[in-house]
Amino acid sequence: MSAAPAALRRGGSLVAAPAVLLALLAACLGWAWPAELGGWRALSIVCAWAGTALLAGSLLLMVRAARLAALFGGLDAQYRWHHRSGTVAYVLLLAHPLTLAADAWAESPVRAWQVLAPWAQHWTVWLGWLALLLLMAGLAATFSLHLPYRRWRALHYLAGAGVVTGLIHVWALLGEAGPLWLLLPLAALALGWRLLGSDLGLAAxxxxxxxxxxxxxxxxxxxxxxxxxxxxxxxxxxxxxxxxxxxxxxxxxxxxxxxxxxxxxxxxxxxxxxxxxxxxxxxxxxxxxxxxxxxxxxGGFLAERAAGPQLWLAGGVGITPFMAALRAGPLTQPTTLLYFHRSAQDAAYLDELRQLAAADPLLTLVSEAADGPPPMLAARLAEVPGLAGRSAQLCGPAPLIQAARDALLRHGMPAAAIHFELFDFR
Ligand SMILES: Cc1cc2nc3c(=O)[nH]c(=O)nc-3n(C[C@H](O)[C@H](O)[C@H](O)COP(=O)(O)OP(=O)(O)OC[C@H]3O[C@@H](n4cnc5c(N)ncnc54)[C@H](O)[C@@H]3O)c2cc1C
Known part of the structure; x- marks a missing residue:
């Protein structure tokens, strides 16, 4: 993950994901706009189509492919929009039966209850409820970050099953394809690519x-x-x-x-x-x-480095991107590398780093053993000459990145000059 300006430099692509979602919304609502209806019924239809469009878009944003990720400003940005659109879609789709019931309430409370009670309905409506339940289970998993990764991913796939069930529900109720000509192939392509191309590795x-x-x-x-x-x-x-x-x-x-x-x-x-x-x-x-x-x-971490002096900060295995940069050849900018590790046994690459620093006058290496965010972090940063005028690249565990970011901001470094990569996203 990196600061917004870096993502912007990766091709102005921060707007690509919302633009795709808005285009899908416009296509669906343009076709299904309930011009002759009013009140709750019209709102219900708008909620249903807006939710369906955003769901199909969220499936597209789950595809793990290098070119697509670059277009959307990086995999982390792409996944953020995947989660946002999925959540908003779920709320809209939940509002769909509730607004239908509100519409029926004008007739009678019994009628409103009949709209909500699945057993009083046809199988096509059961599919809608099943889709909502699957989406709810998938979303609950999404926000349960403490779940072990494999269980988290398996439960997350329930949301994918929810999307397919929801699309069949729409088709069955509609009796014609309408915007589903766009949404169904998109959903099938996205799910197929993610499952076969990415997770089974056919595209690897x-x-x-x-x-x-x-x-x-x-x-x-x-x-x-x-x-x-x-x-x-x-x-x-x-x-x-x-x-x-x-x-x-x-x-x-x-x-x-x-x-x-x-x-x-x-x-x-x-x-x-x-x-x-x-x-x-x-x-x-x-x-x-x-x-x-x-x-x-x-990813685009380290891709765009400002011309001036650099501050690199690595925690533990977060040293790997800096190793790739240092091994690629001598530096062209004065660079201070702060490398924090738990203990001497955990200090990967330290001998090689010392050799690189001895051979390259532009590289200053500071390594320190610390368990958790280093207590001397602020002091170490204060020792870096011209700190506020540098551009910072941070990589490591989230608590270290957070502590370093806060300290750098306190030292007067502009937020736009701080770039970071976390080794954790879902
Ligand atoms: C952008 C990025 C770069 C990384 N670079 C390195 C590196 O250079 N060296 C290194 O040792 N580790 C790196 N990691 C972390 C590494 O991916 C995890 O340690 C590894 O996947 C753990 O899998 P596991 O089965 O051993 O443990 P688990 O207990 O299954 O996973 C531990 C954590 O790793 C993350 N993770 C696991 N699988 C995936 C996955 N398929 N996709 C996304 N996140 C996942 C999850 O946050 C999970 O909570 C990186 C992670 C990311 C996101």
Whole structure:
């Protein structure tokens, strides 16, 4: 994730996602505008179509594809709009039966109750209620960030099933396709791409593990060589990697995001992987020869650096994007790298960083062991010459990034000069 100006520089694409959503809204409401109706009934129809359009749009914003993500200003921005549009759509769709009941209330309260009671209705209406229940379960999972990732993702897919059920409900009730000619193929394409292209990896590129080197306690670095066309990656970008099988290693087969820590002239990519959960712990036993499928590249962290002096701040495995930048060649701007790690055993790449700093007069390295946000953070920042005039790039755990961001703002650095990448998004 990075500050808004960086996303804007990535192609003015901060407006792309809302623009697509507005276009879908306009197309649906333009077709279904209830000009001859008034009051609650008209509102109910508007809610139904606006919700359906936003739901189809939220499916499109869930597709994980490098070009699409670049168009939408990065995967993090794209997922934010996916969540926003899904939530607003759910509220609008919930308002649909309620406004229908409000319309029937004018006739009689019994009639209003009949509108809301599914057992008094036809199967086409049951589908609508089922869609709302599935969407509710999917949304509840979305906001339960404490759920283990796999369970979170499985429950989140219920919302996808809700969208399909809702679209069938509309078709069955309408008796004609109308705007569904647009929304159904869009939803089918988006779901198909996400499930088959991204999650099953049909669109991924084949790589093979060339070497594996342990770099710190619970952190390996794997060099991956292309088995076909190579990916054009720049320092700061990340890929989704799914490790397959080797002679003694059986991968978990799931795609996980890892920032590239080195880019070889022959197209090989290095990734540093810290044991943080079940799959990344399992990957610590990785061996050369294992096949890997890669998707990406994604992200624009470090892509646009202001011309002046830089402040880089890394926490733990958040050092990986800076490794890729430093390994790419000598710096062109004075850069101070603050590297915080838990202990000496956890300080991945430290020897190599010291060598790089000794060889490059533009690089100043400050490394410090600290558990959690470093108590000396503000003091360390205050020691950086000309701090307020620098441009900051931060990568690491959320509490460290938050503490660093607050401290930099207090030191007078403009918010637009602070860019950051979190290793966590859903
Ligand atoms: C942009 C980005 C760059 C990253 N770069 C690195 C890196 O260079 N080195 C490194 O060691 N780690 C990196 N990570 C973190 C790494 O992806 C997770 O540690 C790993 O996926 C954990 O999976 P797990 O099964 O071991 O643990 P889990 O317990 O399953 O996951 C731990 C957390 O990792 C995140 N996560 C897991 N799977 C995914 C997924 N498929 N998509 C998005 N988030 C997921 C979730 O927030 C989850 O709560 C990065 C994450 C992101 C988002």
């Amino acid at each position: 590129r084949p790589y093979r593990v060339r070497s594996v080197v342990p770099h710190a306690a619970g952190l390996i670095e794997a060099v991956l060589e292309p088995c076909g066309p190579r990916m054009a990656v720049t320092p700061g970008q990340f890929v989704f990697a799914a490790f397959g099988d080797g002679a003694h290693f059986h991968g978990c087969g799931e795609f996980h995001p890892f920032t590239v820590s080195g880019i070889g002239a022959d197209g090989a990519l290095a990734v540093g992987i810290k044991a943080l959960g079940p799959c990344s712990r399992h990957v610590q036993a990785l061996e050369p020869g294992v096949t890997v499928r890669l998707e990406g590249p994604f």
